[in-house]
Amino acid sequence: xxCLVHHANHYYGHSHxxxxxxxxxxxxxxxxxxYLQHGWNIGDGMAPDxxxxxxxxxxxxxxxxxxRAWSLGRREVYVVGSPWAYLVxxxxxxxxxxxxxxxxxxxxxxxxxxxxxxxxxGLIDEIKATEEGPVTxxxxxxxxxxxxxxxxxxxxxxxxxxxxxxxxxWKDLDPGFLYRQLAEQRRHSRVASNRLSSAIMYGTLAGCExxxxxDPMQLEREKSAFGGQARIVREWADLHGPKLxxxxxRRIATAELxxxxxxxxxxxxxxxxxxxxxxxPDFELxxxxxx
Amino acid sequence: xxxLIGGEMLAWSDLDGSHGRPxxxxxxxxxxxxxxxxxxxxxxxHAPELLESLPASQLxxxxxxxxxxxxxxxxxxxxxxxxLEKLAAEPVYDTVIALDGLDRLLSAEAxxxxxxxxxxxxxxxxxxxxxxxxxxxxxxxxxxLVALPTAPTDAEWEVPDDHDPDRPAGHAxxxxxxxxxxxxxxxxxxxYPSLSSPTLLLSREILAELTLSGALxxxxxxxxxxxxDALADPARxxxxxVRNGLAAELAPAWIVIADRADRADRADRADRADRADRADRxxxxxxxxxxxxxxxxxxxxxxxxxAPGGAVAGTGLVxxxxxxxxxxxxxEPVGPGEGVxxxxxxxxxxxxxxxxxxxxxxxxRTLEDHLLAAAQRRDLxxxxxxxxxxxxxxxxxVPAGQVVVGQNGDLTALASPxxxxxxxxxxxxEAIAGGYAHLWxxxxxxxxxxxxxxxxxxxxxxxxxxxxxxxPTAHAVGDLLAARDRLTRELAEAKAKHEWYEQMLLRREAxxxxxxxxxxxxxxxxxxxxxxxxxxGLRAGKRAVRSVVRRTRxx
Numbered sequence: 001x002x003c004l005v006h007h008a009n010h011y012y013g014h015s016h017x018x019x020x021x022x023x024x025x026x027x028x029x030x031x032x033x034x035y036l037q038h039g040w041n042i043g044d045g046m047a048p049d050x051x052x053x054x055x056x057x058x059x060x061x062x063x064x065x066x067x068r069a070w071s072l073g074r075r076e077v078y079v080v081g082s083p084w085a086y087l088v089x090x091x092x093x094x095x096x097x098x099x100x101x102x103x104x105x106x107x108x109x110x111x112x113x114x115x116x117x118x119x120x121x122g123l124i125d126e127i128k129a130t131e132e133g134p135v136t137x138x139x140x141x142x143x144x145x146x147x148x149x150x151x152x153x154x155x156x157x158x159x160x161x162x163x164x165x166x167x168x169x170w171k172d173l174d175p176g177f178l179y180r181q182l183a184e185q186r187r188h189s190r191v192a193s194n195r196l197s198s199a200i201m202y203g204t205l206a207g208c209e210x211x212x213x214x215d216p217m218q219l220e221r222e223k224s225a226f227g228g229q230a231r232i233v234r235e236w237a238d239l240h241g242p243k244l245x246x247x248x249x250r251r252i253a254t255a256e257l258x259x260x261x262x263x264x265x266x267x268x269x270x271x272x273x274x275x276x277x278x279x280x281p282d283f284e285l286x287x288x289x290x291x
Numbered sequence: 292x293x294x295l296i297g298g299e300m301l302a303w304s305d306l307d308g309s310h311g312r313p314x315x316x317x318x319x320x321x322x323x324x325x326x327x328x329x330x331x332x333x334x335x336x337h338a339p340e341l342l343e344s345l346p347a348s349q350l351x352x353x354x355x356x357x358x359x360x361x362x363x364x365x366x367x368x369x370x371x372x373x374x375l376e377k378l379a380a381e382p383v384y385d386t387v388i389a390l391d392g393l394d395r396l397l398s399a400e401a402x403x404x405x406x407x408x409x410x411x412x413x414x415x416x417x418x419x420x421x422x423x424x425x426x427x428x429x430x431x432x433x434x435x436l437v438a439l440p441t442a443p444t445d446a447e448w449e450v451p452d453d454h455d456p457d458r459p460a461g462h463a464x465x466x467x468x469x470x471x472x473x474x475x476x477x478x479x480x481x482x483y484p485s486l487s488s489p490t491l492l493l494s495r496e497i498l499a500e501l502t503l504s505g506a507l508x509x510x511x512x513x514x515x516x517x518x519x520d521a522l523a524d525p526a527r528x529x530x531x532x533v534r535n536g537l538a539a540e541l542a543p544a545w546i547v548i549a550d551r552a553d554r555a556d557r558a559d560r561a562d563r564a565d566r567a568d569r570a571d572r573x574x575x576x577x578x579x580x581x582x583x584x585x586x587x588x589x590x591x592x593x594x595x596x597x598a599p600g601g602a603v604a605g606t607g608l609v610x611x612x613x614x615x616x617x618x619x620x621x622x623e624p625v626g627p628g629e630g631v632x633x634x635x636x637x638x639x640x641x642x643x644x645x646x647x648x649x650x651x652x653x654x655x656r657t658l659e660d661h662l663l664a665a666a667q668r669r670d671l672x673x674x675x676x677x678x679x680x681x682x683x684x685x686x687x688x689v690p691a692g693q694v695v696v697g698q699n700g701d702l703t704a705l706a707s708p709x710x711x712x713x714x715x716x717x718x719x720x721e722a723i724a725g726g727y728a729h730l731w732x733x734x735x736x737x738x739x740x741x742x743x744x745x746x747x748x749x750x751x752x753x754x755x756x757x758x759x760x761x762x763p764t765a766h767a768v769g770d771l772l773a774a775r776d777r778l779t780r781e782l783a784e785a786k787a788k789h790e791w792y793e794q795m796l797l798r799r800e801a802x803x804x805x806x807x808x809x810x811x812x813x814x815x816x817x818x819x820x821x822x823x824x825x826x827x828g829l830r831a832g833k834r835a836v837r838s839v840v841r842r843t844r845x846x
Contacts, residue, residue, distance in 0.1 A: 034732060053791045055784025057732030063669060078732040079671065261672055267746030271732055276751050 013175035014038060014083040021086045022265045023277050026175065033273030037061050037082070040198040040256060042235070043226040044069035045077070057271070061085075061258040078271055081258030084202050087178050089262060093186060093207060100189040102134035103127075104203065105158075108195040108217045109140030118217030120149060123194055124156045126214040130242045136161060136188065138199070182206055196232050196239050204253035213242045293360050296353075298374025298400040303356030305336035305395055306363075311446030314338045315391040315426065317488045319639040323424060326478075326548055326634040329385025332416060334375060336391050339363050353378065355398040374398035380415040387417050390426040390546060392486055394451045403449055406458035407468075414472060414551070421551045422631075423474060426486045427465055430458075432543035433529045434485060437521040437767070462539045465547070474549035477631035481542035483514040483529065490514050492546065492639040496647055498538050505660065505695035506652040508533045509705045510640045512692050515543075517765040524724065524767045530692070534660075548631050641705065653703035659691035659721065666727050671747075679748040687711035691718045713758050716741045720760065724770050734781050 019029035034057035037045040045060035060066050061082040069077045136159040143149045144162035153160045163181045164174045191203025194214035204210045238248050254260050306314045316338030334353045339362045347367030364370050375396040393409040430453035453460050459468035483491040491514040512526040532541040636644035665673040686694045688708030695703045719740040728735030738754035745752035813819040
């Protein structure tokens with residue numbers, strides 16, 4: 001697949017969140033000079049289909065990913081933390097928020113290039129056997145559009161939602177994606193999935209109790225890059241199971257999302273190659289995106 | 292009074308610095324002269340002002356060039372002019388001062404002498420129990436390790452060389468050699484940046500104080516700032532030497548204050564005379580002096596036998612020194628070194644004498660050390676904290692290498708503050724030169740990195756607001772090579788980026804072209820034409836309204 005440098009940076013509105021943190025216009029974030037890790041990652045932090053231009057920095061979420069990337073020969077790798085961690089920092093949970101209830105479940109999803117192969121009914125049974133409260137199932141946009149898949153979960157009595165389309169190629173970008181995800185997660189006391197993923201890390205940081213259980217399913221032509229699912233289960237064993245040690249889980253999520261390593265806005269602007277506030281004549285007009 | 296002893300050099304001066312390095316001078320060396328006593332011989336080039344503190348009547352100065360005679364002559368001083376080997380080999384001097392070392396004591400007329408032979412000449416004139424203040428250049432010191440080849444000066448008709456098997460190579464061997472020569476080192480100092488004009492003296496006692504590492508690193512770095520081109524930055528090498536416990540081993544020079552220990556019972560002739568005299572007078576004035584404090588044993592011991600026998604103080608002194616020497620054994624008498632430690636500082640730093648245990652120096656590591664340690668661990672959060680604390684403190688304008696971080700995080704500046712951004716830039720330069728630039732995803736440019744460092748403290752700064760670097764007076768070859776490699780890599784990366792942007796531009800242009808064609812195509816369809824007509828109509832309407840408004844306003 002041909003791939004250019006920057007378009008993945010806008011996935012899920014990541015650069016929009018960073019632009020807001022930097023005090024820049026988050027409706028139209030500036031070009032980000034580098035590659036930004038766009039999901040929790042057990043490899044070098046970058047998507048496997050990226051072509052790299054030498055000297056272009058790679059911005060990763062965590063120190064662990066940086067070390068791994070370095071060992072894999074990547075240079076110009078800088079830990080900036082995840083956009084999610086910035087978002088959570090900018091949007092503290094308001095006092096007196098409605099009480100959380102139920103579980104937000106993220107079935108392992110495919111993506112545009114690879115679809116999922118698995119038994120949704122079997123997974124539903126496991127969810128029902130494990131969860132005590134109401135269950136919301138969050139599907140990837142691709143599966144959400146598949147009426148059959150949606151109906152399967154709805155029949156089980158679950159509420160079915162999607163956080164939206166991640167966008168791509170600067171087209172159909174969805175800057176509100178992460179905001180909707182955060183709002184939804186904060187309505188739930190638990191976040192769960194059949195595979196450890198970004199969503200579980202996010203939910204843990206957003207204050208949910210995480211759980212990973214059930215048939216992990218398969219991707220079409222799934223390649224086990226960096227040890228694949230087996231390594232995830234082995235290395236992040238503490239995050240697998242229907243009931244986890246919350247303290248340990250929070251510590252891991254904080255580290256994996258780089259929430260303990262957020263940059264000051266001035267530094268973030270400089271390393272991303274973004275204009276300083278004084279260079280942006282409209283910065284006073286900059287506000288939080290209307291959603 | 293001047294005596295030509297033979298071998299003198301005509302129209303030659305060691306003191307004016309025209310034939311080689313300048314003479315030994317400076318306040319640091321002056322702080323050691325108080326350890327001299329009795330008849331004193333100064334050999335080798337020493338700045339005349341250095342010798343002013345020595346009592347003229349007891350002082351003999353040997354110079355080898357006749358042009359230097361006027362400079363060292365003053366009332367009461369005996370001036371000898373000639374080559375050291377011509378000096379009568381009589382042990383008449385209680386103190387011999389050779390702080391410039393042994394390499395400039397023989398004139399061009401003399402036969403070559405090895406280092407050891409020259410030392411023997413000095414020892415030949417040193418009285419039993421006498422004291423030697425000796426400077427020794429370290430031929431493996433940081434200055435030599437980073438030096439580029441230079442042409443020999445006029446004074447180097449022979450060049451001191453570490454191939455000379457008679458010359459003790461290394462600090463430990465020097466001390467062993469002096470011991471074997473019948474001397475006992477009471478003090479030994481690591482000397483920076485040179486024997487000629489040291490600004491920093493570090494005794495073995497102060498170097499053993501590990502908690503002072505920050506202050507010592509800062510002092511060493513300040514002392515060896517490069518003035519000429521070098522293979523590598525001497526400051527970086529010297530601070531690493533301190534960190535690795537090699538400050539003495541890699542010092543550019545050493546100074547040893549050693550007493551001749553050949554006969555313990557005649558250890559300290561000058562002191563003995565003084566003490567005997569004092570004891571005698573005390574005994575006669577007040578026999579109750581037996582009650583003198585135990586830790587001040589000398590007068591008490593002197594007084595005891597002196598009281599009944601009148602003025603036979605010598606016996607008392609023998610008893611005292613013998614007792615003092617007893618624990619160390621007869622071959623290592625302790626007596627001779629006593630008093631030196633009290634008379635000389637534990638260190639001479641920043642123009643001041645430092646004495647343990649208080650020393651007046653802050654304890655802890657330097658801020659630069661902390662910052663680079665955090666950098667190496669990639670502990671950027673700690674680095675941000677340190678940078679923020681530094682840049683918001685009164686020490687903001689002091690380079691990080693001259694700031695010591697105390698146990699509770701308090702910062703002590705060891706230099707006077709300048710512009711904070713200049714200090715930040717200095718750290719950026721150090722990070723780049725030290726090979727830490729890869730930590731940041733930016734071109735390794737001082738101004739750029741300074742701006743990022745400022746960003747790490749939360750401060751908004753553009754690279755063009757960073758004060759320009761002071762043009763360096765000296766370059767390090769190693770740094771130049773590293774900079775060349777870095778620039779080569781950055782150029783290759785810039786070319787790759789340029790290519791990528793070029794491709795991107797072509798792609799965008801093609802896309803734009805397609806969109807325009809599509810636009811043209813759509814405009815030709817019936818709805819397209821209708822839309823064009825509508826837009827045209829709206830524009831015409833807008834124009835008409837505007838003209839009406841204009842006319843209305845005009846009327």
